[in-house]
Structure formats: C-alpha cells, structure tokens
Amino acid sequence: MLDELLHFDTLAIRTGHQRTAEGEHGEPIFPTSSFVFSSAAEAAARFSGEKPGNIYARFTNPTVKIFEQRLAALEGAESCVATASGMAAILSVCLGLLQAGDHIVSSRSIFGTTSILFDKYLGKFGVATSFVDLTDLAVWEQAIKPNTRLLFLETPSNPLTEIADISALADLAHAHNCLLVVDNCFCTPALQQPLKLGADIIVHSATKYLDGQGRIIGGAVVGNQELVGKEVFGVIRTAGPSMSPFNAWIALKGLETLSLRMKAHSHSAMRLARYLEQHPSIEQVFYPGLESHPQHQLAKSQQSDFGGIVSFKVKGGREQAWRLIDQTRLLSITANLGDTKSTITHPASTTHGRLSDEQKLAAGISDNLIRVAVGLEHLDDIQRDISRGL
Numbered sequence: 037m038l039d040e041l042l043h044f045d046t047l048a049i050r051t052g053h054q055r056t057a058e059g060e061h062g063e064p065i066f067p068t069s070s071f072v073f074s075s076a077a078e079a080a081a082r083f084s085g086e087k088p089g090n091i092y093a094r095f096t097n098p099t100v101k102i103f104e105q106r107l108a109a110l111e112g113a114e115s116c117v118a119t120a121s122g123m124a125a126i127l128s129v130c131l132g133l134l135q136a137g138d139h140i141v142s143s144r145s146i147f148g149t150t151s152i153l154f155d156k157y158l159g160k161f162g163v164a165t166s167f168v169d170l171t172d173l174a175v176w177e178q179a180i181k182p183n184t185r186l187l188f189l190e191t192p193s194n195p196l197t198e199i200a201d202i203s204a205l206a207d208l209a210h211a212h213n214c215l216l217v218v219d220n221c222f223c224t225p226a227l228q229q230p231l232k233l234g235a236d237i238i239v240h241s242a243t244k245y246l247d248g249q250g251r252i253i254g255g256a257v258v259g260n261q262e263l264v265g266k267e268v269f270g271v272i273r274t275a276g277p278s279m280s281p282f283n284a285w286i287a288l289k290g291l292e293t294l295s296l297r298m299k300a301h302s303h304s305a306m307r308l309a310r311y312l313e314q315h316p317s318i319e320q321v322f323y324p325g326l327e328s329h330p331q332h333q334l335a336k337s338q339q340s341d342f343g344g345i346v347s348f349k350v351k352g353g354r355e356q357a358w359r360l361i362d363q364t365r366l367l368s369i370t371a372n373l374g375d376t377k378s379t380i381t382h383p384a385s386t387t388h389g390r391l392s393d394e395q396k397l398a399a400g401i402s403d404n405l406i407r408v409a410v411g412l413e414h415l416d417d418i419q420r421d422i423s424r425g426l
C-alpha cells in the first residue's frame with residue numbers, strides 16, 4: 037500500500053498496481069470473464085465474501101480495480117466503483133440508495149440526459165424529482181420534503197458556468213437527513229474535491245476529462261464504504277453496468293496525466309476568456325476565472341483552477357452565432373467535451389434544443405450563446421479559429 041502522504045500527481049501515477057509475477061512495469065489488462073479457485077472450499081469462501089479475491093469480471097477485475105483505487109485516492113475516498121458510462125454511474129447511485137416514494141432535489145442546470153433519467157425513468161418507479169436553481173440556497177431548502185433522500189448537482193454548470201456552494205448544500209442536505217451527490221465531471225478531482233467540502237457521493241463520466249482523449253465511454257461512483265463499496269457495488273454486481281477491463285486501462289492511463297491536462301485546459305481557457313471579454317463583437321463571457329463572474333470568489337475558494345469550459349454571447353442573435361461556428365476550421369462542431377480537441381457548440385439549438393423558448397429564457401440559454409470546450413491545441417490557433425467569425 038502507498039504512503040498516505042503522497043501528493044496528488046504521484047497517487048495518479050502509482051496507486052493501485054500490484055505487480056504480477058511477470059514483474060511488468062505498465063499496468064496489465066486482464067481480459068477474462070471469470071477466475072478459477074484452487075478448491076471447492078476456496079470457491080465457497082470467495083462467493084460468500086469470507087475471503088477477498090476475484091470471482092467474475094462483472095464485479096471483480098484486477099484492471100478495473102486499479103482504476104477504482106486510483107480514482108478513490110484522487111478524490112480522497114474510501115471506495116470507488118467503475119461503471120460502463122457516466123449515466124450508468126448516476127443510475128447505479130439511484131438504484132442503490134433510493135426506493136419507490138423517495139424524492140430527489142436536483143439542480144436544473146444538469147446534463148440533459150440526467151434530467152431525463154430522473155424525470156422519465158425514475159418517475160416510472162415512483163421516485164419524483166424537483167428541479168431548482170443551482171445558486172439559490174433558499175429554493176433548495178424550500179424544495180426539500182420529508183421523503184427527500186438526495187440532492188444532486190453539477191458545478192460549474194453547463195454551459196453558463198454557475199458555481200454551487202458545495203459546503204453550504206452539504207450542510208443543508210445533512211440537516212434534512214439527505215445525501216449530497218456531486219457530478220464532478222467538469223472539474224475532476226484535479227481541480228475540485230467535493231468530498232472534502234462535505235459531499236457524500238461523487239459521480240463521474242470517465243468519458244470526459246478522466247480519459248481526456250475522446251477514446252472511451254465510462255463512469256464511476258466515489259464515496260464511503262457503506263454507500264458506495266456496499267450499496268452501489270451491489271447494483272453493479274447484480275444489474276451489471278460494469279466497466280470493461282480495456283476501458284478501465286484507458287481511463288487509468290488517462291488519470292496519470294489528469295493534473296497536467298487540467299492545468300493546461302484551464303490556462304488556455306483563462307486566456308481565451310480574457311481575449312473574448314475585451315473583444316468588441318462579444319456581449320458577455322461566462323468563465324469562473326474572470327473577476328466579472330458573479331461567483332468568482334466562491335469558485336476560487338472551492339476549486340484550485342477554473343477548468344476548460346468557456347461560454348460567451350456574441351453581439352446579435354442566432355445568425356451571428358451560427359456564422360462564427362461555421363467559420364471555424366479547426367474546432368470540432370460537436371457537443372462533446374473533455375477531449376484534447378477543442379469543441380464548439382450552439383446550446384440553444386443542440387444540447388438545450390428541447391427546451392421551450394420560455395425555459396431557455398429562464399435558463400439563460402439565448403440564441404447568441406456559444407460554448408467552447410478548450411482543448412490542448414496551441415491557444416493561438418484556437419483563438420484565431422474563433423476570431424475568424426467575429
């Protein structure tokens with residue numbers, strides 16, 4: 037076992053790998069569905085949980101375990117279970133910790149598919165969700181009912197980069213016997229560690245920055261042994277939304293460069309935000325690193341840097357926004373994020389296109405809004421590509 041005093045960057049590279057008899061330096065991939073036992077008694081002891089060890093790769097695989105131990109170390113958690121996708125992580129939390137009649141209070145500004153999961157699919161099984169404004173503590177409190185079990189949020193929000201006060205919401209959750217679940221996809225543990233701020237559970241889409249190179253779909257749930265190691269693990273074991281060893285290997289290698297990449301994404305995003313803020317064709321820029329961001333101080337206090345997502349409103353409307361997007365040659369026109377490749381998207385007609393005009397207005401998703409997920413290409417090239425259409 038590694039020394040607990042090791043720094044983040046070291047844990048990201050060294051945690052979890054116990055060399056096999058081959059003495060390999062790189063982490064091995066174990067493409068096997070099952071594991072064999074030395075005797076019938078040994079098999080019985082493993083199945084009953086009396087003896088630890090591998091059983092069947094739906095819930096025990098050594099490569100997946102390296103990824104889980106490494107991510108748990110980075111989030112400062114007792115336990116982590118890997119899942120097939122970010123959505124599988126969120127579903128597994130709900131299946132493990134909720135029952136019919138329970139209630140969720142969720143930020144309205146969450147990944148669109150997560151809202152559909154809560155509203156349509158959990159709703160079918162008698163779990164209702166109330167959606168509230170991320171930054172208004174009073175409305176969170178008003179929305180909590182006697183049967184509320186979970187508070188759920190993402191911070192910074194997508195695409196307007198609003199910041200939730202994680203400590204205050206954790207206190208609110210605990211005062212009402214609820215758990216706070218944070219989707220830490222945008223910051224990753226390299227920039228923000230919600231458990232240290234009082235959150236109970238973290239979910240990840242490993243598809244985004246954890247892999248960071250656009251190669252896999254994956255996810256994870258992080259938290260304590262009781263909630264995650266037992267309850268959420270039980271869902272993975274029984275329902276099977278597991279991560280494959282190949283994807284786990286990609287994701288665990290991604291973690292090795294996570295902190296370097298997040299610093300580089302943040303550095304370029306900060307400079308792009310400053311450039312856009314002074315540009316005469318830009319109406320407003322949304323980036324938590326800017327002093328003009330209404331929650332800049334809060335972001336500074338709970339994040340170590342501000343991340344790779346920059347949104348901005350061009351002067352004009354949809355025509356001007358679409359023209360800027362269509363004049364890029366380098367940036368990828370796609371809604372994905374967390375890749376080495378920079379992406380550009382028009383939220384009002386894509387990720388938030390299903391909202392009514394009224395809902396868009398309430399959520400601040402105007403027709404002149406553009407979101408850029410800043411990748412790792414040279415900043416000058418990214419900037420030139422965006423300025424072509426300005």
Ligand SMILES: *Cc1c(COP(=O)(O)O)cnc(C)c1O
Nearest residue numbers: 121122123147219221241243254
């Ligand atoms: C992409 C994303 C998800 C879902 O993850 P998948 O791996 O695509 O299932 C959840 N939350 C956030 C914030 C995301 O960006």
